[in-house]
Every structure is written in structure tokens, then in C-alpha cells.
Amino acid sequence: MSTRAQQYDAQVLRREQLSPHLVRLTLGVDGFVSTGVPDEWVGLVVPGQFQVRYYTVRSCGSGELVLDVVVHEVGLVTEWASRDVVGDSVVVTEPKGSFALPADAEWLMLVGDLTAMPAMARISETVDLPTRIWAEVRDDLAGYVPDAAHVTWIDAPAEGTSRLADVVAELDWPEGPGYFWMAGESAPMRAIRKHLMRDRKLPASAYDVMGYWRAASARQPRAVDPGPIYREGKAQGLSDEEIWARYDSAPEEHQARS
Numbered sequence: 001m002s003t004r005a006q007q008y009d010a011q012v013l014r015r016e017q018l019s020p021h022l023v024r025l026t027l028g029v030d031g032f033v034s035t036g037v038p039d040e041w042v043g044l045v046v047p048g049q050f051q052v053r054y055y056t057v058r059s060c061g062s063g064e065l066v067l068d069v070v071v072h073e074v075g076l077v078t079e080w081a082s083r084d085v086v087g088d089s090v091v092v093t094e095p096k097g098s099f100a101l102p103a104d105a106e107w108l109m110l111v112g113d114l115t116a117m118p119a120m121a122r123i124s125e126t127v128d129l130p131t132r133i134w135a136e137v138r139d140d141l142a143g144y145v146p147d148a149a150h151v152t153w154i155d156a157p158a159e160g161t162s163r164l165a166d167v168v169a170e171l172d173w174p175e176g177p178g179y180f181w182m183a184g185e186s187a188p189m190r191a192i193r194k195h196l197m198r199d200r201k202l203p204a205s206a207y208d209v210m211g212y213w214r215a216a217s218a219r220q221p222r223a224v225d226p227g228p229i230y231r232e233g234k235a236q237g238l239s240d241e242e243i244w245a246r247y248d249s250a251p252e253e254h255q256a257r258s
């Protein structure tokens with residue numbers, strides 16, 4: 001464990017391509033203690049970066065931590081994880097979880113996109129209740145979740161768009177108390193929470209709906225560290241606005257070299 005509180009130094013031991021857009025990274029990490037919450041996640045800082053991205057703990061034990069990382073079109077971790085990263089040193093933060101099954105739950109419904117697959121798989125491996133999953137993914141991930149869970153595969157449209165809000169609005173709900181868990185792109189989540197609360201009249205304890213990522217907009221985390229360009233601009237006496245304009249107009253190749 002590193003000297004900084006609540007962070008662990010880790011090393012990539014193995015990298016496995018599970019499907020065209022999903023990469024499994026096994027990290028070696030000493031002293032990591034799981035919360036036991038099945039959707040627990042860690043922050044991941046990859047070499048040469050200071051920005052954190054969040055990943056579900058797919059599994060852990062015996063000094064190893066497994067993260068299944070989606071590689072999408074561009075992205076800081078995406079670009080790193082697309083390469084042969086075995087041997088790289090990374091930092092992970094202490095785990096946190098959100099899944100909170102009510103004691104009287106008789107069933108489980110899980111809805112999500114590819115980024116939610118690691119959590120949906122771990123939840124359905126861990127929780128012994130009748131489980132239905134709606135997964136919006138482009139890759140063939142049959143076998144990724146336990147056989148006992150009933151999976152409805154939804155063909156994902158182009159990256160950055162999702163039909164999950166419509167899927168949730170049309171769900172057939174089981175009788176009796178249960179638990180609904182969902183994660184994916186942030187934009188539709190507010191409407192989905194409203195639907196669960198107002199139309200389905202679910203108490204807040206009966207669902208957990210999380211935005212795992214944000215589709216591109218003016219202010220997004222950048223694919224590469226803006227630090228070097230910022231420092232260079234400051235040294236040249238540029239204003240912040242001039243520096244960010246330079247960064248925004250720089251081609252990725254230039255940004256990555258800076």
C-alpha cells in the first residue's frame with residue numbers, strides 16, 4: 001500500500017481482450033480490502049496522468065484486483081488500456097459501493113450498458129434472488145454473466161446514444177418487493193428516477209440509478225493530460241483563456257506529445 005492514505009499502488013499483471021470493446025486488466029495490489037458491496041468501484045489513475053476514472057471491482061482476492069475496462073472511441077483510460085499495458089504501474093483508490101438490497105427484496109432487476117456489465121455480472125453472481133438483466137451492448141458477451149440470470153440483450157445503437165430510458169418505461173415489473181439497479185450514460189438518469197418515483201411509486205430504498213459516464217459536451221474530461229500544455233503556456237505568459245484555446249485547437253497527436 002502506498003504511503004498516501006486510501007490509495008494503493010498497483011501493477012498490471014495481465015491484459016485480456018474479452019470482446020472488441022471490453023478489456024480485462026488484472027492488477028497486483030497488496031493490502032486491498034473489499035467492501036463486499038457487489039457494485040463496488042475504485043478510482044484508477046493511469047501512468048503519467050492525474051485525472052481519475054472509475055471502474056467496478058469485477059473480482060478481487062489473493063493480492064489481485066480485476067477490472068473490466070470498456071474501450072470506446074477516445075478517452076484517457078481508453079487509449080491507455082488499448083495498448084499492451086502489462087507491467088505498468090497505476091494507482092487505485094479505496095473501494096466504495098452503492099448497491100443496497102432491502103431485506104425484504106424477492107427479486108432483482110438490473111439494467112445497464114457495457115460499462116455496467118462488470119457490476120451486473122458481479123451482483124448476479126453474489127445475490128441469490130431471481131434476477132433479470134437488460135444489457136445494452138454491441139459486443140457478444142454471452143457467458144459473461146451467470147447462467148441463472150435471465151438476460152435480455154438490447155442492440156446498442158451508435159456510441160453515445162441509448163434506448164435504456166424507453167426500455168425502463170416499458171418494463172414488466174414482478175409482483176412483490178424487489179430491487180432495481182441501473183447504470184449507464186448520465187443524461188437519461190434523471191428522467192428514469194422520476195419515472196420510478198412518480199409512475200412506479202417506488203420508495204427510494206427500492207432502486208439505485210447511477211450515471212456512470214457523460215456523453216461528449218463542451219466540458220468533458222480530456223483524453224490527455226492538459227497539464228504540460230498549461231504549464232508551457234504559463235511559462236510563455238499566456239492567459240488561461242489563450243492556453244485552453246491552444247489546447248482545444250491542438251491535434252490529439254500534438255497534445256499527447258506535449
Ligand SMILES: Cc1cc2nc3c(=O)[nH]c(=O)nc-3n(C[C@H](O)[C@H](O)[C@H](O)COP(=O)(O)OP(=O)(O)OC[C@H]3O[C@@H](n4cnc5c(N)ncnc54)[C@H](O)[C@@H]3O)c2cc1C
Pocket residue numbers: 041053054055056057068069070071072073074075076077078079114115116118119159160211212213214215216217220221222223
Ligand atoms: C461507479 C462507476 C463504476 C464504473 N465502472 C466501470 C467499469 O467497470 N468499466 C468501465 O469501462 N467503465 C466504468 N465506469 C465508467 C467509466 O468511468 C467512464 O466511461 C470513463 O469516462 C471512461 O474513461 P476514459 O478515460 O476511457 O474516457 P474519458 O476520457 O472519461 O472520456 C472521453 C470521451 O469518451 C466519452 N465516453 C466516456 N465513457 C464512455 C463510454 N463508456 N462509452 C462511450 N463514450 C464514452 C466521453 O463522453 C468523452 O467524450 C464506471 C463509472 C462509475 C462512476
